[in-house]
Amino acid sequence: MEPTFRASMNWLHTWSGVVLGSLLFAIFWMGTLSVFDKEIDRWMMPASRLALPEQFSYETMRPAYKAALAAKAPAVLMLVPNERNPVITALWRNADGSFAQRLFDPSTGTELPDQGTFAASRFIYPFHYTLNLKVFGLGYWIVGLCGMMMMVLCVSGVVIHRKIFADFFTFRPERKIRRATLDLHNVAGVLGLPFHVVISVSGLVILFSLYFPSSIWAVYRQDARLFGREAYGSYVRPPARQAADLVSFDAIVAKARSVWGRGEPNYLYVFNPGDAAACVQVNRASEDVVSNISHVVYVDGVTGEMLSANKPEKPAAVTQRFIAGLHFIQFRHWTLRWLYFGLGLAGCVLIATGLLFWVESRRERHRKLGRSGARVVAAVTVASVTGILIATLAFMVTNRVLPLGGSAFGIERPAIEIVVFHLVWLLALLHAFVSGGRAWVGQCWTISVLALAAVLLNALTTGDHLIRTLADRQLWPVAGIDITLLMATVIAACVALRLARSALADPRASQETGA
Amino acid sequence: MKIFARTALAIVGGYLGTSAIIAALSMIAVAMVGMERSEAATLGSMLGFVIYLGVMIWSFAEPALIRITLWLGAVTALSLTLVLLLGRFTS
Amino acid sequence: MMIAVLLLLAGWSLLAGSQPRQFSRIVRHGHLPNRTGIAMRWAGAALLMGALVILVRGEGPSFGVLAWACLLSISAMAVALTLAWLPKAISAT
Known part of the structure; x- marks a missing residue:
C-alpha cells in the first residue's frame, strides 16, 4: 500500500472514482431529475395537466376507491391532489399480485385515460435508488454501496486537496483541458461539498432499517416487526370478512384534522376496503416543515x-425523519427546489470532470504503452455522461411520438419507452467506442437536437406551446420543463462548438482523436 | 490480488464489523442507559453509516493487511459476545 | 431573498479578491497590501453571515439555514465562474 495517509487516500479516491464514477453519475443524474419528478409527470402525461378545483371535496375520491374495490385490492393508497400533482392517484395490488396505478380528475372524480407511461414517478425516480434492478433487492444494495463510496470520495478528496483555501475560486478555462478539468472538479467539489455530503448521508439514512438492520434485530430479537409499530405507531387489524360501506371521505379527513389542528392530508390509505373492519390511515402533508415527518x-x-x-x-x-426530509424535499419551497436541482447538476459536473481528468491524464501514457485502459474508460465515460442524457431525452421524445394505447412486438407502451431508453444508452456506448475522442462532439449535438425535438413535439402533439403554457398558471410545470430543455439545447450546442473548435486549434488533439 | 483482498475486507468485513458494533451499542443503550427499544435501534443504525465510513477509510490507509483483519475480527467478536451476554441478561 | 443573494455574491467576491493570486488576476499587476486583504476577508465573512441572518428572519430557522447553505454553494460557484472569464472580458474591452 501507499506510504503516507495522503498517498493512500489519493489512490483510494482515484480508483473508487474510476470504478464507481459511471454508476454514481447515473444515480446523481436521475436524482437531479427526480427533484422535478411531478413536473416531468405532467409533461409526459398530457391528460393530467389539470387545474386544482377551488374547493376540493374528499368525496371526489370515491370513484378511485370504487375502482380499487372492483379490483378486489386488499388495500388502496390514494394520493390527495396538490399543487405539483393535481390529480387523484390511486395505487393498489390486484388480486393476482400485479401493481396498478390509475389517475382521476380532481374536480369530477372521473378516471383519466391511461397515459401509457411510467414517466418520472415510476421510472426515473425508482432508477435513482434501485437502478430498477428488483432481483433480490440488488439495486438497493448497489446504490447503497455507491452512497457509502460517495462519502469515502468526499473524505479522501478533502484529504488529498492540498491548497483547499488557496484554490477556492480557481478555475482557469484558458489552460490546457486537463488542468481546466481538474479546476472545475475542485470548484464543483469543494464549493458543493456540504451538499454532496448531506445528500449522500441523507440518502442512506432514509433506508437505515434496510442497510443496517442488525441493531433492530439485536434489540427486538424475534419480533423485529414490532419496530415499525413502536417507532412510527403503525396500526393494523385483520379483515372481519363482512361487507360494509365506507363512510364519507370528508368525515374521515375532518376527524383527522381535529387531531392535527391545521394542515391537510397528503394521502389516504384504506386497508380492508369494503370490509366491516376497514380502516383508513390519514397522513398529514409535511409541506410546511423541512422534516418528512409522518x-x-x-x-x-x-x-x-x-x-x-x-x-x-x-x-x-x-x-x-428530519434527515430524510432533507433528501425527499416534500416541502413547498420553489426556491429550494431549484437550488437542489442546481446543486444536483453541480454533483453531476463533479463526477463527470473527475472521470474526464482520469482519462485525460492517462491518455498519452496509455497510448504509448499500448494499453487500452484509458480508451475503454474514455468510451464508458462518454456513454455514462452524455449517453444517459441522450437516453433520457430519447425516453421523453418517444413518449411524445407514440400514440396512446400503442404497442409493438407485443410490448406495451410504457415498456417501449423503457426499451428505447436502454437501447439508446447502449447505442451511445457503441458510438463512443467507435468514434473515440470525437464522440463528445457528436453526442453533444445529439443532446441539442433531441432536447429541441422534445419541445417541438410537445407543442405539436398537445398544443401546449410555450406562449400558452407561460400564460396559464396551471401549465407552468410544462413551461418549466420546456424552458429547461431549450436551455439544454443551447448549452449542448455551445459545448459542441467549443469542443470542435479546440480540436481544430490543437493539431495534437485532432491527430489523437483521428487516430 | 492484495488490492482485491483489501477491498473485500474493507467493504464486506467492514460491513459485518459495523453491524456487530451497532448491535452491541444498541443493546448497551437499552440495557444500561435505559433507552427505548425503537430509539436505540434507530440511533444504532444511523451511527452505523458513520462507523462504516471510518472503518473503510482506515482499512485503505493502514499499511498492514493483517492488522486490519485482526482488529476487525477482535472488535466483531467482542461486540457479538456483548450482544449474546446482554441478551441473556435482559430476556 | 434577493438581498441575501446579493450579499452572498458580494461576500464571496470580497473573499476571492482578498487572495493575492486572484487579486492580481483581476487588477492587472496590482499588488494587494496585507492589511487591506485581511480587512476584505473580514468584510466578506460578515456579508455571508448577514445573508444568514436575513434568510433566517425571512424563512424561519430550518428553511432559512437550509436555503443559506444551498445558496452559499451556488453563489460561490457563480463567483468562481465569473472570475474565470473576468480577465478575458476586461482585456477585451
Missing part, C-alpha cells in the same frame, strides 16, 4: 371513529 391518524372506515393517532416525538426518530 403524523398519521387511523380512522375506522365504517363508524368514522378514531382508532389511533401517532406522530414521532422521540429524538432519534425525529432526527431520522
Whole structure:
C-alpha cells in the first residue's frame, strides 16, 4: 500500500472514482431529475395537466376507491391532489399480485385515460435508488454501496486537496483541458461539498432499517416487526370478512384534522376496503416543515371513529425523519427546489470532470504503452455522461411520438419507452467506442437536437406551446420543463462548438482523436 | 490480488464489523442507559453509516493487511459476545 | 431573498479578491497590501453571515439555514465562474 495517509487516500479516491464514477453519475443524474419528478409527470402525461378545483371535496375520491374495490385490492393508497400533482392517484395490488396505478380528475372524480407511461414517478425516480434492478433487492444494495463510496470520495478528496483555501475560486478555462478539468472538479467539489455530503448521508439514512438492520434485530430479537409499530405507531387489524360501506371521505379527513389542528392530508390509505373492519390511515402533508415527518391518524372506515393517532416525538426518530426530509424535499419551497436541482447538476459536473481528468491524464501514457485502459474508460465515460442524457431525452421524445394505447412486438407502451431508453444508452456506448475522442462532439449535438425535438413535439402533439403554457398558471410545470430543455439545447450546442473548435486549434488533439 | 483482498475486507468485513458494533451499542443503550427499544435501534443504525465510513477509510490507509483483519475480527467478536451476554441478561 | 443573494455574491467576491493570486488576476499587476486583504476577508465573512441572518428572519430557522447553505454553494460557484472569464472580458474591452 501507499506510504503516507495522503498517498493512500489519493489512490483510494482515484480508483473508487474510476470504478464507481459511471454508476454514481447515473444515480446523481436521475436524482437531479427526480427533484422535478411531478413536473416531468405532467409533461409526459398530457391528460393530467389539470387545474386544482377551488374547493376540493374528499368525496371526489370515491370513484378511485370504487375502482380499487372492483379490483378486489386488499388495500388502496390514494394520493390527495396538490399543487405539483393535481390529480387523484390511486395505487393498489390486484388480486393476482400485479401493481396498478390509475389517475382521476380532481374536480369530477372521473378516471383519466391511461397515459401509457411510467414517466418520472415510476421510472426515473425508482432508477435513482434501485437502478430498477428488483432481483433480490440488488439495486438497493448497489446504490447503497455507491452512497457509502460517495462519502469515502468526499473524505479522501478533502484529504488529498492540498491548497483547499488557496484554490477556492480557481478555475482557469484558458489552460490546457486537463488542468481546466481538474479546476472545475475542485470548484464543483469543494464549493458543493456540504451538499454532496448531506445528500449522500441523507440518502442512506432514509433506508437505515434496510442497510443496517442488525441493531433492530439485536434489540427486538424475534419480533423485529414490532419496530415499525413502536417507532412510527403503525396500526393494523385483520379483515372481519363482512361487507360494509365506507363512510364519507370528508368525515374521515375532518376527524383527522381535529387531531392535527391545521394542515391537510397528503394521502389516504384504506386497508380492508369494503370490509366491516376497514380502516383508513390519514397522513398529514409535511409541506410546511423541512422534516418528512409522518403524523398519521387511523380512522375506522365504517363508524368514522378514531382508532389511533401517532406522530414521532422521540429524538432519534425525529432526527431520522428530519434527515430524510432533507433528501425527499416534500416541502413547498420553489426556491429550494431549484437550488437542489442546481446543486444536483453541480454533483453531476463533479463526477463527470473527475472521470474526464482520469482519462485525460492517462491518455498519452496509455497510448504509448499500448494499453487500452484509458480508451475503454474514455468510451464508458462518454456513454455514462452524455449517453444517459441522450437516453433520457430519447425516453421523453418517444413518449411524445407514440400514440396512446400503442404497442409493438407485443410490448406495451410504457415498456417501449423503457426499451428505447436502454437501447439508446447502449447505442451511445457503441458510438463512443467507435468514434473515440470525437464522440463528445457528436453526442453533444445529439443532446441539442433531441432536447429541441422534445419541445417541438410537445407543442405539436398537445398544443401546449410555450406562449400558452407561460400564460396559464396551471401549465407552468410544462413551461418549466420546456424552458429547461431549450436551455439544454443551447448549452449542448455551445459545448459542441467549443469542443470542435479546440480540436481544430490543437493539431495534437485532432491527430489523437483521428487516430 | 492484495488490492482485491483489501477491498473485500474493507467493504464486506467492514460491513459485518459495523453491524456487530451497532448491535452491541444498541443493546448497551437499552440495557444500561435505559433507552427505548425503537430509539436505540434507530440511533444504532444511523451511527452505523458513520462507523462504516471510518472503518473503510482506515482499512485503505493502514499499511498492514493483517492488522486490519485482526482488529476487525477482535472488535466483531467482542461486540457479538456483548450482544449474546446482554441478551441473556435482559430476556 | 434577493438581498441575501446579493450579499452572498458580494461576500464571496470580497473573499476571492482578498487572495493575492486572484487579486492580481483581476487588477492587472496590482499588488494587494496585507492589511487591506485581511480587512476584505473580514468584510466578506460578515456579508455571508448577514445573508444568514436575513434568510433566517425571512424563512424561519430550518428553511432559512437550509436555503443559506444551498445558496452559499451556488453563489460561490457563480463567483468562481465569473472570475474565470473576468480577465478575458476586461482585456477585451
